[in-house]
Amino acid sequence: MRGSSSTRRGFLAVAGATLAAGCSEFNPLDSSSSESVYSHELPDVTDDGESEPVVTEAIPVAIEQSKLDEATQRVNELLETLPMPLGPESIPNGYIRHRLLDAASEATAHVEDAWTTQTRFAAFQSLREARASARYAAAGWGFVERGVTRADLKVEHQQALDEARTLRTNHEYRGTDPVRAALVHAHIERNLNHVLDARTPSGRSEHGSLLAVAEWGEHAEQATALTADSRYLYDQFTASLPADAGTIRETLATAAERLAQDLRNRRKALPPEPTEDDHDIAWWLQYRLRDDAARSVDAVADAIGPASAVLTATAGFTDFLAYERIRDRIESGEQFGVQNAADVRTVRSQAIEAIRTALEESPRPELIRPILADAATRVAYADERLARYQGEVRLAQLEDSVRGYITATVRARSTSSACRRVLDALER
Known part of the structure; x- marks a missing residue:
């Protein structure tokens, strides 16, 4: 079981392997590109090579x-x-x-x-x-x-x-x-x-x-x-509950089925996978987020219980909304590449701000906190990637981190709408 840790260290190892594998397939910049920055210009995010997530998971239980x-x-x-x-x-x-x-x-x-x-x-x-x-x-x-x-x-x-x-x-x-x-x-x-x-x-x-x-x-x-x-x-x-508190299993199960049906309908409406030959950051984001959204439907169906199904559906709606955000921005002509170190600092700041704002402004912050904790962990991983570089760094080497920051941003900005959709299903 060595290496099966579900902690942040274990996640980072898996994420690192996944993103590293993705580099060879999706990296839009030629490995010999002369465009570069210097490491001292990048965000100074960690002193010891390990960055801490800005949000971690919590549940409403008084742990002594x-x-x-x-x-x-x-x-x-x-x-x-x-x-x-x-x-x-x-x-x-x-x-x-x-x-x-x-x-x-x-x-x-x-x-x-x-x-x-x-x-x-x-x-x-x-x-x-x-x-x-x-x-x-x-x-x-x-x-x-x-x-x-x-x-x-x-x-x-x-x-x-x-x-x-x-x-x-x-x-x-x-x-x-x-x-x-x-x-x-x-x-x-x-x-x-x-x-x-x-x-x-x-x-x-x-x-x-x-x-x-x-x-x-x-x-x-x-x-x-x-x-x-x-x-x-x-x-x-x-x-912590009143003595007469009953069971809400049926409430959770009914809401989960409503949410699952909505997600199935959304998957049917997804456009085909992007087929452009230019595998730039925009293409990667659209491809990956569309794939996450499509797979989230099966994740809800495979959930191990009604409570897990509701939380998985919350993440699923976040996936669909994040994909739609990226798709709309691409269709409006937005470019996602970075040209200098200032651009890297900007996309990182946007990710951190989006996570914190979502937690503050959500109608039920506790419901979306697991999703924001995941986004924060991905930001931490991107930070640690940046911290490894010394001296002159090609822009192509920064794209894993940039993709991580942008993905965290659009997911965080999508959580409030996802939260409202789930609350509506629970309150019917």
Whole structure:
């Protein structure tokens, strides 16, 4: 399961690979272009090579500090089982040793992220990732020191599966406000689905049983943490409700079906994919956003529950509206390329402003916050791309970042209209 992190680091790695792959297909500037700027002219967005998103995800649940302290303590206890320094005398195989050390370092980084992030929910998620990474390292060392086996860890994992199934069976969609309820219940749906449908480690490690045990340790810890976190979110949320609060499952399901039908109609009305030979930034934006919009329809249909379907539909309407914005701007003759460093600073500022403005002006900011958090993460990735450059930089090298900024801008500016459409469906 190494490398499957759902945190921002994991997202950035995936996004980086995706965008890098896209460069060869979509880059409109020849690699030998002489148009260039100097790195000191670009936005000074990060001192350490890592930019923080301006918005992070949050949900309407009171997460107690004691819960975060408990998770941190669990990480520390796992890491304390490792001999430090973990050298060749402990694990002679350098590759295996570095895998365990990398996992321990990743766990520490996730804890540091948790204590500097904007919301307790973001910290809650980061600490869960820290637990999984720390357990990978601890289980690997446990194989050496105590003879921990995959069978031992499979028993622990099965216990988490059994509890997750019970939680899913007993899950009642209680709530009084469908927006707040959808946000909480969607996370519970996704957490439990991740536990119950996660791929099981193969156990066939090319480097022997130690790493196979480490993978099972991570797998078991992730399942245990996700299940416990789901129970905690459910209990905290339902405890905040009036005693007579009923279920809103039918409200969510009906709204999700209305929204899904609207999205299906919008997909039918989409124009054909762009076919121009000039694959400039405008072409890339139109191609990618149209594809995102078309695929969002299936994402709603495949949602794992009514709450997730409502949130996925919100993102789907954002995708369609963002595509329409770009298409209209292209048809009006707007150019999206950058000619100098000032243009890069401008498109970045527009993205940040659009995200903040959308959060402030939305009729229900909490409903669109997940979308804005995603946009903010993409801006952070674009920032980090810029921060890597030194000296003279060809404009062609900046296009990944520019596309990221523009995409974040049009998505953020589309969220308020998407929010109103979803609220209308929920209130009928």
